[in-house]
Amino acid sequence: MATNQSDINVYVEKQKRKRELQHYYVSFVLMILFTILAFAAVMLRDSINDYLIAIFIVTMAIVQVVFQLYYFMHMKDKDHGFPSLFLYGGAAVAFLTVISFVSIIWIS
Amino acid sequence: MTTISPHVHSPRQKQGFLAWLWMWLTTLDHKKVGILYLCGGGFFFLIGGIEAILIRIQLAVPENTFLVGSAYNQVLTMHGTTMIFLAAMPMIFALMNAVVPLQIGARDVAFPFLNSLGFWLFFLGGLILNVSWFLGGAPDGGWTAYTPLSSEYLGSGMDFYILGLQVAGAGTLMGGINFLVTIINMRAPGMTFMRMPLFTWTALVTSALILFAFPALTVGLFFELFDKIFGANFFNATNGGNSVIWEHIFWIFGHPEVYILILPAFGVISEVIPTFAKKRLFGYSSMVFATVLIGFLAFMVWVHHMFTVGLGPMANSIFAIATMAIAIPTGMKIFNWMFTMWGGQIHFNTANLFAIGFIPTFVMGGVTGVMLAVPAADFQYHDSYFVIAHFHYVIVGGVVFGLLSAIFYWWPKMFGKFLNETLGKFTFWFFFFGFHFTFFPQHFLGLMGMPRRYFTYFKGEGLEAGNLISSIGASGMAIATILLVINIVITTAKGKKAKGDAWGLGRTLEWSIASPAPEYNFAQTPLVKGIDPLWKAKMEGNKKLTPAEPLGDIHMPSPSILPFLMSLSLTLASFGFIYADINGMGALVFAGIGIGLMFLLMLIHSLKDDHGFHIHKEEIIETEKGAE
Structure with missing residues (x-):
């Protein structure tokens, strides 16, 4: 019974770590994507309104800061x-x- | 003050003067750092006091020629700068170092290395400022260093101001971070936030204010440094800068700064009054609430220093209302102290006299503060002696009374000996009356139109009597300070030894251990079961607090010379920048060397593996026996 319980604990721990790693990957990919989008928005500045671009970039920046703080710096824990x-x-x-x-x- | 604690177990223990000096240069023990802060702060307090006396000598009679023009400006600038940054701040840190870890049942502070570094940065920063007297003249732009006056029109003195405060300010910031982490992370089991002694609470809020306020000063000083040395134009209006921004930056730092000073004084009063009234602090939770609220409002009121700048009626009224709001939490505190004394068994010893004297004095300063918060009236008071009277009532009548009360109260805990009570009471009465004689007439001098920072006034303007009384009063404070120094010297030589619970009335954890506290503070970390844990234990008939752990070896950090060397290298860098402005850019080489050395020392600190040392169980048992 005891070994069974500890096996379960080990399994749960493993799953948790796996999940956390997944979060890292997803947020890392998303952050790179947001950066590319921000650059893309500036490159298209001939066809998009400047204010819209500014708002877009700032929004991307805020989302990235949140990812950074919560996922990479463990503030969600x-x-x-x-x-x-x-x-x-x-x-x-x-x-x-x-x-x-x-x-x-x-x-x- | 050569009080070497009998409990030194450092591995480097040797004999002789050099060993003694080495011990103080390398110590990371928070109690010793506290003593260093007290000595450093006390030293600068005496210097600032001498400068104050010089000012009062010049102003004692009309058309005096004792200190004229720039000499007077230098003395008044250095008086203000020294008293705020080099006397009051370090004394606050002295108390926090000496008391906070003991009050929360901790063995040490969170970052002992940073703590020591903070002290040495403050002390060497203070020396940078003060050597300016011998190197071409002290700063003379006022302690607020308003631009463009100080960045464009004054001599090399302002370089010493900028660099000295930059170094000392970095030390303060480190100290603040250290105490934040210590109080949040290192409380004994059971010491919840709402069981923390009020002094610890005020130390926590003050540290948070330091964390948010000092970076503003750092940035402002960098701007001014760049304007002066590298020809930047942050504050130069002719080249597109804006000199009002300096005022904003300075007061965004400067207003929280005065709360950084007064909150720990509030904390001291909240410890001393209940102890010597033999009553629990009245309205503990409202006191905590008021402390946090004052800390928050501290950041919302900086414009009240700038009502006459011309920011418009809208800005002025909003900041006026925010300023007046601070009177509410402060008033809560005043009433709570009075209700604590109500029906208590009040012991009128020196510490309590200072605490009781604090209340009416501080209220007077608070009332003139609310008067100054009315913008329309402030146009009359601004830059007059009324303002001088107001802030000396809150800073001397508030902070210094609190500090002196704390020194008398915690001296036995810091040094194991009592200060002499008779001499202490003389100190109090000379200081109390000297203070009121000095600053009370200045309200009226201000209302009669005497402007601040002027080095003289004319006969027949009706200002003679007030100024003469003020100067006579200042000598009362000088006598009180001399008596205090005599008291310290005499009692260090042959003072009455203090027990652990020195006053017999102790309520908080620091009184549950020997005086002075052993190097490891608590042989066993205590288990805290409520507010005023020691009082609770005594009332339940227990001699000792319940321990929360078995007796075992205690881990301690090894002493280190690196903080001192790091501070020296930054001092070298500072002189490089100062002489870059005076003698040309060649001196920047020294700045580079200093900063390079700093990085090298940081690298050494990071790479060197130092696991500290252990104090063994047998040694602890031996020490604890000696303390019985």
Whole structure:
């Protein structure tokens, strides 16, 4: 019974690792794809609106940052509350600062 | 202060002065680093205090010629810079090093190497700033170093300001990161966040503020460095720069900075008042909430330093309201301290006198703060002595009172000996009255129109009496400081020895171990069962806390000279940059050598395998017996 249980545990561990590796591959391929898409968008700038390209590139960048943080830097795993807290806290402070610069302080 | 702890087990233990010096240069023990911070901060506090006295001598009588023009500007700039960056900050780190790991039941800080590096960077950064006196004149652009004045119109002094603060600021950032990780990761079993002592809470929030605020200063100083040395135009309006950006960057750092200073002082008061009222802290969870809220709001109010820049009524009103909002959590704290004392058995010793004196003094500073937060009124107060009075009430009346209270309170824990109470009480009364005599008249001087940073004033403007009283008051604070130094010297020579629970009223974990704490802090990590674990254990009739682990060998980091050498190489690099501006680009070679050395030392640190050493069980049992 005991050996049986440990066999199951080993199997579950293996499956988990396999799954994680798959995630790495998928997100890696997707990140390369997004980068190519961003370059492609700029190459087609004669036929697409500039603002659309800008928005597209920034969106791609944000998605890549999320992949990077969550899949490669393990923020999706447990016990990452503090890194998330400080990341989002820092982002919120930076965002408020930038917003106040462009909306009420008018630095130019 | 040659207090060598009797529990030194370092493998390099030798005799003689050189061995003693080597021990202090290489120590990674957080308690020793704390003592180093205290000595470094105390040294710069004395220098800054002498500069303050010089300022008050010049202003004691109208049309004085004691310190005129640039000499006065240098003294006032160095007074402000020294007191904020080189005296208050390191004293805060001294307390955090000495107390935080003990309060959370940890054996060490998370990054002992980084901790020591942080100290040496601060200390050598401070020396870079202060050697400017002998190398062509100190910085004279005010502690805020507003551009374009400081980047284009002043001499080489500002180079020392930029590089000195850059080096010291890097050290502070390292210290902040170290304490964040220590408090989050190294708490003893059972020490949940809502059981942490308030001082540890404020240390946590302060470290987070350091993490977010100091990079802004670093970036701003780099911009100014590039403007000065390499002819960049970040702040040069004629070439398309914008000098107001410096003000924004400086205050995005500078406002959180003042909360970085005051929050640990709040924490000290929240420890001292319950201990000497023999009561639990009133409203613990609201205190935590207020601390976190103040930390958050610290980043939302920087524009209140810039109301007169002309950012428009919209920006001014939003930041005015945000500023006034800070009065709410601060008020919560004030009332909680008073409710803690209510019905308590109050012991009026020196530490508690400073803590009780803190409350009305700080409230006065807070009230003038709310007055200054009204933009329309601020146009009148701006750059007058009213502002000087306000921030000295919060920084001296708040931070320094808190620091002095903490020094008297934790001195037995740091050094194993009590400071003399009689001398201490004289210190308090001289300091308290000296302080109020110095700064209270300055409110009225400001309202009468005396501008800050001017080196003199004329007869018959009605400013004579206020300035004279102010200068006399300053001598009271000087006497108090001299008494404190005498007190330290006397008690170091033959002070009363302290037990583990030095005051007999200890509530938190640091009082459950010997004074001074042994190198490994806790022979067995304690199990924490609630707020004020030691008090709880004592009330249940236990002499000792329940351990959370069996007695065993304890792993310690080996001492290392690398942090000191790294700081020296960055100092060399700093002088390279400074002389690149004074003597031409040839000096950049030294900057290159310094930075190269730094990388080399980093490489050595990474490649060298150092597994530390163990303190063995038998040794621990022996030490613990000696402490009984």
